[in-house]
Amino acid sequence: MDNIAGTKSSLTWAVHISVVLLVALWLFPTVGLLVSSFRTADQIATSGWWSALGTQKRQEPAIRVEGDQVQEGDVYVIHGELFPVADAKVSAWGTSSREPEAYEPGQTVDIGDGDTLTVSESGAYTLTSPESLEGKRLPRIFSTAATPPEFTFANYRNVLFSSTAAAGVGQSFVNTLTVAIPATIIPILVAAFAAYALAWMEFPGRSLLVAAVVALLVVPLQLALIPLLQFHNAIGIGKSYLGVWMAHTGFGLPLAIYLLRNYMVGLPRDIIECAKVDGASDFQIFTKIVLPLSFPALASFAIFQFLWTWNDLLVALVFLGTDDQRLVLTARLVNLLGSRGGQWEILASSAFVSIAVPLIVFFTMQRYLVRGLLAGSVK
Amino acid sequence: MNPALQGVITIIVGVGGCIGYFFLSNLVLDKFVFPPVGKHAGRNINRANLVRPWLFLLPAVIALGLYLAYPVVATFWLSLTDRDAGGAFVGAANYVQMMNEPKFWEAIRNNMLWLIVVPAAATAFGLIAAQLTDRIAWGNIAKSLIFMPMAISFVGASVIWKLIYDTRPADQDQIGVLNAIWVGLGGDPQTWLTIPFWNNFFLMVVLIWIQTGFAMVILSAALRGIPEETVEAAIVDGAGPFQIFFKIKVPQIMGTIVVVWTTITLVVLKIFDIVLAMTNGQWGTQVLANYMYDKLFRSFDWGVGSASAMVIMLLVMPILIWNVRTVRKEMR
Structure with a gap:
């Protein structure tokens, strides 16, 4: 399409710029959270994440001079560092909160009693006094410094492995995996057989059944919550993993049957008829010919169902319950939003723990996902 | 039991159960119910082919009926009853x-x-x-x-x-x-x-x-x-x-x-x-x-x-x- 006559080249740059803007706009929110998840709680709370990428100039909290004094000739001296860890650059400093930017780096200042203080650009300070500083109240240093970007994995360690704080994210990760995998695999087989029957077997009521599947495709699962919970309680599985798997299987079936049937109908009739002439039974045709040929459709559905079960909140809340040990990631996140709404370092890293797996699946299997979408909605 | 282990067992039982069901039900149909041998061979083949689609469809139909179709009816009924009154019919009161x-x-x-x-x-x-x-x-x-x-x-x-x-x-x-x-x-x-x-x-x-x-x-x-x-x-x-x-x-x-x-x-x-x-x-x-x-x-x-x-x-x-x-x- 891009080299047909009349596509004006003067418009091309405009298209490029528009797409860059669009992509930037769409990425921006996710990148924001990703960057935040690698910042310390302090940094997140005091500055926007977009400033984390460059060097940040900000006023540091006051630091009191400390350290052991050494006698150098007839004066007592304390040497120290304002920023022992970070690689900061001091642009101004002061000794009172009223004038935090009173002095230049490198300047030596008399702070009374004959004491002098100097702060270098790198944050090293020297306090000099004619008499012993033992037991004396030492001055505080206010500084404005530029700190280079600083990132940490501590948040992830914290939410995944620590037993305190946001404990449970690691557990929830396992729970989500436990819900998603069986709930993805089981409906595929059930649906594949049904789809084959609806696509290639002649029997009365077939078109009625197809219509029913299409109708059930849009039935809101909200309607199923209470009746099914009652049913699960009645047969004794109550709120359990088995219940969630069954619920996800039931809710996923219409899409599975619909997608697979649409795909199987499109398989070449010759192959199937030849096999029939050669004496293959329906069961053989299905397992030996149709199933292998339908792999792309099976993959599409598997990805859909996996993303859907991994990301689901409602079904898990209702059929698995809100017991802390069994919370899935999405439910855990909702809890964290409520209880730790301000602690972005925990929220951001927990959110990314939950987003990571679907994103990996998305980027590695995008081809099948797109194919499935096209088969599912354009018909 | 550890839920992860339970999950693995469920996958095995679920998948194995499905395959077993489809395979065995076909086998039973072809070998015992309508065997394509004897003097009714032709008739039996036709009958088997009438039944087979429903064997293929049965698990899906049950799941769909139970998990999607039945709840619509049940929810409609619930919306017309009062839980506190022991599920008594209350007409449109809830609405x-x-x-x-x-x-x-x-x-x-x-x-x-x-x-x-x-x-x-x-x-x-x-x-x-x-x-x-x-x-x-x-x-x-x-x-x-x-x-x-x-x-x-x-x-x-x-x-x-x-x-x-x-x-x-x-x-x-x-x-x-x-x-x-x-x-x-x-x-x-x-x-x-x-x-x-x-x-x-x-x-x-x-x-x-x-x-x-x-x-x-x-x-x-x-x-x-x-x-x-x-x-x-x-x-x-x-x-x-x-x-x-x-x-x-x-x-x-x-x-x-x-x-x-x-x-x-x-x-x-x-x-x-x-x-x-x-x-x-x-x-x-x-x-x-x-x-x-x-x-x-x-x-x-x-x-x-x-x-x-x-x-x-x-x-x-x-x-x-x-x-x-x-x-x-x-x-x-």
């Missing part, structure tokens, strides 16, 4: 009670807003993105980046956007982008999610952000399916790029636009996670699905909860009928 609650009407109003804004915006953005990315060399990369939010859960997206809407007191640096821009332009920091009426739109943005990629992928395939001759003919007749887009291309993919629109509409009707995670329906942002969840699992009022679920069903009905009619037409 009347629901109609008298302002929160219900707030949910209806908001759902209507969502229904108008989200499908329209997502389809429009998707169409623009599809048209633009189809014309450049790195379009596929751009597409997959715009498509990416589709893989993110509604809850994850809510966390992402909550950071954007974050508010800090006026004397501190803003860490939410929206407020940073707003303050940069000279405004006072706003708590966006509590501003009545407009906060609905801040929630909708999240869903638009997610659904645009979906719309783009489908529409981009449709755009590529347009016969080139029609576009070339328009160019020969002197049509500009915008005329080609709106007068030649869009009309030809109208069917797909409708499909995308209705698919997003279905998502919107059931929208729940985003509202629960971001505002939980406070400050005038209630929607039907969250209202229903409130009634069912917080106030344990199954009657009204089921009644509101039936309202969602009613809203889905037109799409359901339309879909079924389309398929029936195709099957003929």
